[in-house]
Amino acid sequence: xxxxxxxxxxxxxxxxxxxxxxxxxxxxxxxxxxxxxxxxxxxxxxxxxxxxxxxxxxxxxxxx
Numbered sequence: 001x002x003x004x005x006x007x008x009x010x011x012x013x014x015x016x017x018x019x020x021x022x023x024x025x026x027x028x029x030x031x032x033x034x035x036x037x038x039x040x041x042x043x044x045x046x047x048x049x050x051x052x053x054x055x056x057x058x059x060x061x062x063x064x
Contacts, residue, residue, distance in 0.1 A: 010037055025052075 006026035022037035032052040035044035047055065 006033060008033075008035065008037075008040070 006028050008024040008026040010022055010024045024035050024037045024040070026033045026035075028046060031046040031048060033044045033046055034052075036042060
């Protein structure tokens with residue numbers, strides 16, 4: 001086991017494992033990674049902590 005491998009976490013709001021709209025997040029060194037839970041080996045976004053906080057704030061506000 002790679003002790004430096006990121007630990008990806010899915011939101012508790014995701015519901016069932018078979019849900020098609022899940023994302024996972026992980027701390028990746030100085031950034032936050034975001035990926036599609038259906039494609040764990042696929043590409044992922046890397047956001048600064050401030051950009052990730054802004055994204056969460058936007059999502060929680062419901063403004064789109």
